[in-house]
Amino acid sequence: MNQQDIGKEWKVESDSIPAASDSSMTTMDRPSNPEFFSKEENSDSGASAIKQPTKDEDSGQDELSKQASKPGDHVPEDERVYLTGFELVAAMAAIVLVTFLMLLDLSIISTAIPTITNHFHSLADVGWYASSYQIANACLQPLTGKVYTHFNTKWSYLGFFLLFELGSLLCAISTSSKMLIIARAVAGMGGSGMMNGSITIVAASVPLHKSPAMIGILMGLSNIGVVAGPLLGGALTEKVSWRWCFYINLPVGGLVAFIMAFIRVPEPLIKPPIRQAAVTILNEFDLIGFALFTPAAIQLLLALSYGSGGNFAWGSATIIGLFCGSGATFIVFLLWEHHKGPKAMVPLKMIAKRKVWSSCLLMMGLAGTVIISSYYLPIYFQSVHNDSPIRSGVSMLPLMLGQVVFSVVSGLMIGRVGYYMPFAIFGGALAAIGGGLLSSMTPNTSTGKWVGYQLMSGAGRGFAFQVPIIAIQNSLPYQEISMGMAILVFCQTMAGAVIITIANVIFDTGLNSTLVKYAPNANAKAVVAAGATGFRSVVSEADIPGVIRAYAKSFDYTSYLNAGVAAVIFLAAFGTGWVDIRKKKKPLEKV
Structure with missing residues (x-):
């Protein structure tokens, strides 16, 4: 029998089958022969992976049921119950609030740091206020991928969030710089599962081709926390106390926990019972x-x-x-x-994939540029311009607004055009140029220039922000996405911890050397100990211009690092792949 006869035979048989609605005849009701399925069904439902029965085996339907019930298997995309309507709005609202609080926590402290260093006399600890959070976050980050793979997504997510809230409370009641550093580490432990969990929930809540738009909305709206952080932190520090930069997380956190407790979170993987999962911790984690x-x-x-x-x-x-x-x-x-x-904990074969390590490098570059700007721009405005904490927050709005607006815009555009790599290339180039221009700032730089420099840098980051997330989602099989996201956010947080410390080394070293050059009569140790806003009270009027120039020059040194890190974004973007995300992804495809 030739192929044409086979085609005719199939046509006769298919024509003899009564018409049925989707509800009366599903993929499970059809013959197990894979030729019966369309190309799309074979790809999307995993039919090609179903073992065909022999004389000694059960029917194809029984074999499929057995395979589908195995813990760790993914739920095929066309069988998932995605969130729509009010469910989707409520879930997105809760997730946005969680990531908003996490990003707010990272940025709200930036304008409060000068006041905190004055309060505790701890300018040398500036790097630790960020790195203690980041290192605790990074150490636990790879384990969060295991948690979300083996345990219930919603309750794991809530557990991490409540630990973050506990850390915020401890920060608010800190009585010393060391206690604040430890409390930041506790918050970092909780925050380790928040970003990964947010992305995991969004990816499971909507079809893959809609994910870029939803991630763009998530990153854009939650990044309002980055925008509001410096302004809100400045207002609270100036009008109330820096401690309220942490107290503010508690009431909002209560609202988030209430919403999360009552919404449905789709599970992209079939999870084992909690007792069975707990037994595997030593082996799997x-x-x-x-x-x-x-x-x-x-x-x-x-x-x-x-x-x-x-x-x-x-x-x-x-x-x-x-x-x-x-x-x-x-x-x-x-x-x-x-x-x-x-x-x-960190699968080396997964990282060896070009799209994965390129995405990780891209995310590390993004994390570095964000944290350098968030910590040292307020110091520049408060030391060089003598701005109040509120005013320094306002001065950073161009940077933050550029990042937020173009994060949403790029997410929507990627979903429409399908290709994400060009956005990362353009964004990396723009961020590198913006970082380089920031390094040219002096005490006499005009407002128009430093506003434009910040807009360029923020817009560049916004264009590239969701690209590594989208690339990971489209380069790994479903069973590995959660782990891939954990590694991605792990690289983000670890890069932030290391880069802020390097920036602190550069800033402190630069400040000590430039003080000798521009303010030789000032007591360098007294200036450093007094902090970014307190030095005016420990030096003479004649030495203040020299100290201001030293602070401005030290900021320029950190901006060189900023530009170099942004260049990593540009270079890494070329490795993320030329992929059309509008095409359906095969469930078992490994890229």
């Missing part, structure tokens, strides 16, 4: 890898912080020992991860 990575990261941050804070000389045995210990522990960690293979 790679706690040994976690125990190796944590000291490696902490030693690295301690070396950078001690060196930048002047606690020890860079060539001292303590600093060298910390760097060596970090490197040695990290090598052991990599060997262990290679041994664990696909069950590793």
